[in-house]
Amino acid sequence: MNTFQINFGKPLATMVLAAGFCMASLGIHAAPLLRCDVTYAGSTHLVEARAVADPYPVASVDIAGRFRFKAVMVGQGAQVDYIKLYTYLETARQPVLIQQATYRPPFMVTSVPDGLTGEQRVYGGPKERELIYRCKLQEVTP
Structure with missing residues (x-):
């Protein structure tokens, strides 16, 4: 006769690790996460995006009242159809689009902080203010 036994004496970390191995063996992946470090005037903001249908x-995201940054990852579950990054310059009337970048699969998935985009430098306004960003895609199925 087969019996199923749970050993509650094992550390929680061991059980979590075992659950992770089970998920990986079943082909279950974590939802993709896009992480962008956006820097202006020495201050860095973390902008994260998850897959959305719309x-x-x-x-x-407001960046020091000078720029706006928008990261959009379109897809469902572990599937990412495309990523779009938008940089706007804040003006007295309204934000003005100064850069739009599109990334399509296959995506580069690495551990380096700028694995998807590299370091990008965007300049805007009469004083040529500089916004720097770098984005990395995590947990996506290649």
Whole structure:
């Protein structure tokens, strides 16, 4: 007769690790995560994006009142169809789009902080203010 026994004496970390191995063996992956470090005037903001079906409601992030940055990852589950990054310059009337970049599969998945985009430098306004960003894609199925 087969019996199933749970040993509650094992550390929680061992059980979590075992669950991770089970998920990996079943082909279950964590949801993709896009992480962007956006720097202006020596201050860095972390902008994260998860896969969405509709890109339009995704809000842009204020960067020190000078720029806005929007990261959109369109897809479902572990599947990413495309990524779009938008950089806007804040003006008195409204934000003005100064850069838009599109990334399509296959995506580069690495452990380096700028694995997807490299380091990008965007300049805007009469004083040519500089915004620097770098993005990395994590947990995506190649």
